[in-house]
Amino acid sequence: xxxxxxxxxxxxxxxxxxxxxxxxxxxxxxxxxxxxxxxxxxxxxxxxxxxxxxxxxxxxxxxxxxxxxxxxxxxxxxxxxxxxxxxxxxxxxxxxxxxxxxxxxxxxxxxxxxxxxxxxxxxxxxxxxxxxxxxxxxxxxxxxxxxxxxxxxxxxxxxxxxxxxxxxxxxxxxxxxxxxxxxxxxxxxxxxxxxxxxxxxxxxxxxxxxxxxxxxxxxxxxxxxxxxxxxxxxxxxxxxxxxxxxxxxxxxxxxxxxxxxxxxxxxxxxxxxxxxx
Numbered sequence: 001x002x003x004x005x006x007x008x009x010x011x012x013x014x015x016x017x018x019x020x021x022x023x024x025x026x027x028x029x030x031x032x033x034x035x036x037x038x039x040x041x042x043x044x045x046x047x048x049x050x051x052x053x054x055x056x057x058x059x060x061x062x063x064x065x066x067x068x069x070x071x072x073x074x075x076x077x078x079x080x081x082x083x084x085x086x087x088x089x090x091x092x093x094x095x096x097x098x099x100x101x102x103x104x105x106x107x108x109x110x111x112x113x114x115x116x117x118x119x120x121x122x123x124x125x126x127x128x129x130x131x132x133x134x135x136x137x138x139x140x141x142x143x144x145x146x147x148x149x150x151x152x153x154x155x156x157x158x159x160x161x162x163x164x165x166x167x168x169x170x171x172x173x174x175x176x177x178x179x180x181x182x183x184x185x186x187x188x189x190x191x192x193x194x195x196x197x198x199x200x201x202x203x204x205x206x207x208x209x210x211x212x213x214x215x216x217x218x219x220x221x222x223x224x225x226x227x228x229x230x231x232x233x234x235x236x237x238x239x240x241x242x243x244x245x246x247x248x249x250x251x252x253x254x255x256x257x258x259x260x261x262x263x264x265x266x267x268x269x270x271x272x273x274x275x276x277x
């Protein structure tokens with residue numbers, strides 16, 4: 001029995017997918033921003049006084065610096081859980097005297113004693129971050145100034161206690177702390193070039209390490225980082241070292257005891273007394 005297959009007419013739609021470009025600079029109400037643009041599937045928008053501001057893409061080198069810095073923070077907060085980290089473009093709103101802005105810092109820190117809790121199911125933070133970190137994109141002057149000028153002023157007035165700008169060039173890398181008078185001043189590094197956070201007591205890092213990015217294993221032996229890097233590993237290593245020292249002490253005691261016994265035998269032998277083995 002032969003079955004003859006009849007051709008089926010299938011119509012394939014091969015028309016190109018319509019690409020919607022960036023709407024950076026478009027005026028929209030705050031309600032429309034929250035509804036349509038805050039979680040936009042293609043473009044990452046912030047909002048300022050009614051206008052969309054697209055967040056620029058990162059490059060590899062600055063992404064590496066950001067990732068290394070994030071590792072340090074995570075290590076610190078594992079050992080000293082005094083704050084929560086906000087990632088994945090979670091934004092917060094600042095109502096300033098002359099501006100209304102919604103920003104999505106690359107990294108935000110909320111202290112446990114912040115009056116506004118970082119609720120697990122929220123998609124935006126309803127308070128003011130205690131520390132904000134931006135990985136600077138320097139593709140255009142406009143992009144640079146958004147982080148180094150605009151956000152600097154907004155975070156300062158809005159009450160963000162510390163603001164860090166990370167970049168592969170020392171020209172743009174900055175670390176600010178907000179004084180009791182409400183103004184930002186640079187966090188002064190130590191004589192060894194170490195930045196010490198006031199918001200996160202005990203968290204510190206060497207500025208030059210941002211550019212060389214030593215592995216966590218190497219930082220274990222560095223006094224700058226020993227207070228919080230890979231603490232379980234440090235504790236295990238210290239325990240092994242202690243056990244080895246105890247074994248060595250026992251060996252030395254046994255050796256000393258054997259030497260004393262030999263000296264005692266020698267004295268008895270000189271007296272004509274032989275000890276049984």
